[in-house]
Amino acid sequence: MKLNIKNETSRLRAVVLGTAESPGPVPELENAYDPKSAEHIEAGTYPTEEDMVKEMEAVREVLEKYDVKVYRPQLVKDLNQIFTRDIAFVIDDKFIKANILPDREEEIEAIQYVIDQIDKDKVIELPEDVHVEGGDVMLYNDYLFIGAYYGEDYADFITARTNLKGVEHLREMFPNKKVKSFNLRKSNTEARDNALHLDCCFQPVGRGKAIIHKNGFLNREEYEWLVDFFGKENVFEITRQEMYDMNSNVFSISEDVVISEKNFTRLNTWLRENGLTVEEVPYAEIAKQEGLLRCSTLPLIRD
Template sequence: MELFIFLNTMLELNIKNETGRLRAVVLGTAESNGPTPSIEEAYDPKSIEHIKAGTYPVEADMVKEMEAVAKVFKKYDVKVYRPEVIKDYNQIFSRDIAFVIENKLIKANILPDREREYEAIKHVIEQIKSDNVIQLPEKCHVEGGDVMPWNDYIFIGTYSGKDYPDYITARTNTDAVIAIQELFPDKIVKSFELRKSNTEPKNNALHLDCCFQPIGTNKAILHKNGFLVESEYEWLLNFFGKENVFEITKDEMYNMNSNVFSIAEDVIISEQNFTRLNTWLREQGFTVEEVPYAEIAKQEGLLRCSTMPLIRD
């Protein structure tokens, strides 16, 4: 009887793409987020910009924003897991610490300072069959914001320049791309070189989802300047078809317009201030669930960054 109960509590992971009907997700938390970090403690140029300006987001505002997302998930009957709260610690961006492809959860080889974030979702990891929890070799650097399963494909943002170690914003390397291809030999792994900057947020694609995201069944949001190699941007434009692509401006990329989150092929959670994008989405037949998320966006992350899908239909 005990064995029967145990088996029924196991999580059957299933992620084949970015838009299948969401059934279970890890949503980060802004509770006990801690004081404003020092410039030295920041991981990206946008956070640094707001620290310097005295406009870095405060915990109460971010908690409200994340609860608005949790409310939308409840509306759509999505099972939501939250991290255990660590005192004075930023745990908003759950996509950075792990990601799911097919039935495998892959632990991100994250910045060493963020290891505790993974420990805080152990109650979720323990519900997954151990064979399906993957730890990549130490030389493989990867974060979930750079990894997008899309049916037969896995799209991965990377940076392969020799100056990779110099960029705090370079999070996924070529070793990780190769390792993921070996893990999923039946998939076509397509990597994209991203533009990186430690100092200028409008010229920095921290992750692939900062300049690109597939939506629906055949559409995408795209920002050309996020890609270092124009032919790779053109490949995406041709793959989805120009008529199916919503091109965002540099300012819209800075405000994280490509970092929305799909609950289903026809339902998208988006920031309430993304007026141009949200109008286009509705014109294309999407249901748009608008939430406030502008404060969290100040840390160069938005809705996709703070969610880690576990099960989609």
């Protein structure tokens, strides 16, 4: 398999879509990876396997409608395997394994059959102290946008997934890219104030457009740089509640087609007004785990 990912919006040809089958019991509150999951565990509204499987099947149907080759992880019983974006990502023709939370290592093993189809020289393992997850890595042709947390209290946040060593390591690995990092707002307790990954508060879409949530960025200048880069007229600003609902976490099949959650009325209207075909799917149950469409897809090949 010859990998090729240079941006978020070129025509998608192959992707790993997670699976919601056999995700295991509802986690104990102290084992929640993020504040939104914790909120739903506490409220008794944590999503069921049946509902999440239905939601992911709807996405699979859309992908196959557009002739995208869809790979799924091999099933590991009682393991949440929905969020494939966390475990690995592709830049150009390189497949990079993320240094994820230790108890998620089985997730990468479940896609080993896909990795085996890639030239082994193109499969990269990161040094142990280099932390970076796929949700924090956003490609825009010559640019590499990376979400991170710069604070010295990085280790105190289970929600801080990419460190400055991760940013520097990718900068060294891809000297031909213009690397721009963003210091993200983190909270272990309030999901509305937690940008778990860069794709929770920003994503390019269509032709030169972007979805952004201002408060996801700790440094105002970094947020303003992004708005200037795309041009204010091309930016859709989402509210605190819309960020919580994961409005920036849509997934592009091409510059003309995007998969979005069916309840994102304001966003979906704007996307259509800007000439995009919006394939609406139900994904509100999966959103309860602080991840949405981009989080549950790992693109391998785009034109």
